[in-house]
Amino acid sequence: MTAAAIHFSSPARIPYPGGCVTEPAFFALDYLVKWRANVMIGEQPHPDAEVLTLLKAVIADPESYGVTTADAQAAKAQFLEQAGQALEQEGGQRAWLEREFA
Secondary structure (H helix, E strand, C coil): CCCCCEEECCCCCCCCCCCCCCCHHHHHHHHHHHCEEEEEECCEEEEEEEHHHHHHHHHHCHHHHCCCHHHHHHHHHHHHHHHHHHHHHCCCCHHHHHHHCC
């Protein structure tokens, strides 16, 4: 497979409701950890999947999803780049998302 074997959109602007109930950065982290999108892994669609959870499963066993370890790591890097930017816009840190993969 190619490095683009796993496809998903970038997260949209985080819908922070405002107020003082939740800090924007922590709200954003929670949103991104649970963020859902349509994911294509090779030819297999995964509609409305929890992206982080699915990526963790693919990284743990890429062969069962028909992709290589490099494909899985490229998808992880894409997620960290895109979701990390969204998190940083809300005052969070990309390292918080990196820890979710540990």
